[in-house]
Amino acid sequence: MGINEDKPIVPFPEDVEFGLGMNPIKDEWRHPEKAKYAWDFMLPENTPLYATKSGKVLQVKVDSNLQGSEKLDEIIGTDPEMKKKFKEGTNFIIIDHGDGTYSDYEHLKYDGSEVVEGEDVVKGQVIGYSGNTGYSDAPHLHFEIFELTKKGDPKHLNKIRKTRSIPVNFKNMIPYMEKLVDRFGENKAPSDIVDYLASMYGVGLESNAKTDKKGPGGLEKITGIVSIISFAASLLFLTGITGNITGVSKNNFYGSIFTGLGLIFAGFWLFLKNSTKTKK
Numbered sequence: 001m002g003i004n005e006d007k008p009i010v011p012f013p014e015d016v017e018f019g020l021g022m023n024p025i026k027d028e029w030r031h032p033e034k035a036k037y038a039w040d041f042m043l044p045e046n047t048p049l050y051a052t053k054s055g056k057v058l059q060v061k062v063d064s065n066l067q068g069s070e071k072l073d074e075i076i077g078t079d080p081e082m083k084k085k086f087k088e089g090t091n092f093i094i095i096d097h098g099d100g101t102y103s104d105y106e107h108l109k110y111d112g113s114e115v116v117e118g119e120d121v122v123k124g125q126v127i128g129y130s131g132n133t134g135y136s137d138a139p140h141l142h143f144e145i146f147e148l149t150k151k152g153d154p155k156h157l158n159k160i161r162k163t164r165s166i167p168v169n170f171k172n173m174i175p176y177m178e179k180l181v182d183r184f185g186e187n188k189a190p191s192d193i194v195d196y197l198a199s200m201y202g203v204g205l206e207s208n209a210k211t212d213k214k215g216p217g218g219l220e221k222i223t224g225i226v227s228i229i230s231f232a233a234s235l236l237f238l239t240g241i242t243g244n245i246t247g248v249s250k251n252n253f254y255g256s257i258f259t260g261l262g263l264i265f266a267g268f269w270l271f272l273k274n275s276t277k278t279k280k
């Protein structure tokens with residue numbers, strides 16, 4: 001699929017603080033199975049949204065004024081009509097990438113489109129603005145890339161739309177992680193969010209999560225251990241504990257050799273420790 005050669009970019013500016021609508025601790029994702037790879041980016045309303053890849057605008061619907069609510073669940077209750085009303089009150093843009101994949105941007109603000117249907121867009125172009133319309137419990141962008149499961153209509157609000165979200169591996173997610181806060185914008189993202197994303201989406205984030213979690217590299221670990229063993233051995237010899245085995249006269253000799261080895265490996269260890277730090 002074209003998606004690997006042409007990785008999508010994150011759909012909003014890098015300096016925007018954002019959250020993720022998910023709970024990695026409970027392993028809860030907010031979406032049904034067919035949208036399971038969708039991202040919910042908690043964004044301030046009116047955040048400019050980028051085309052993540054080039055393509056053609058398939059559908060634009062930004063005529064809804066219906067605002068989402070923190071109390072969405074309460075408001076809807078068990079009323080299917082209310083649910084339908086909020087679903088249909090969601091503004092969105094769909095872009096056809098021409099390779100069998102489509103980008104779907106939802107909950108845009110009222111009148112929040114910079115593009116019209118049929119227009120060609122290039123990666124990075126501002127296509128609209130985020131909001132909190134329709135089936136939404138807080139300002140956010142629902143973003144997914146989907147493909148069709150059967151011959152159907154990729155357009156929204158069509159009963160025969162059969163789509164399946166696919167994992168999105170953003171080309172440039174890592175710098176954004178600096179701006180990741182929790183859902184309500186209070187705390188820095190805990191590392192388990194990063195780990196969760198890594199397990200969910202792989203490569204791009206995995207490298208980020210690993211540098212933080214892995215700690216010392218293999219060689220660094222080995223040199224550290226060898227230096228500790230050497231120092232321990234030199235201590236044994238110098239204090240004469242091993243006297244019975246080696247004879248008193250040899251204790252100082254072995255002792256100094258192991259002290260030397262300990263110093264050499266400790267030096268190595270310090271060197272590796274610092275060089276891995278600067279590589280980050």
Ligand SMILES: [Zn+2]
Binds near residue numbers: 030143
């Ligand atoms: Zn969503």
